[in-house]
Amino acid sequence: MQNAHYAALEAKHAVLEEKISDESHRPVPDTAMLAELKKQKLRLKEEMQIL
Structure with a gap:
């Protein structure tokens, strides 16, 4: 269960990094x-560090 939660957090982290x-x-x-x-x-x- 924790591995799935960690993977979900990593995915969200990657999305935020891209945003x-x-x-x-952007120009401004x-x-x-x-x-x-x-x-x-x-x-x-x-x-993620807590897990």
């Missing part, structure tokens, strides 16, 4: 959106 990359490469990145995406990514990373 951050896409937003960063939305800094508020970037900050929120990075917070979400950090929360996922912290949860």
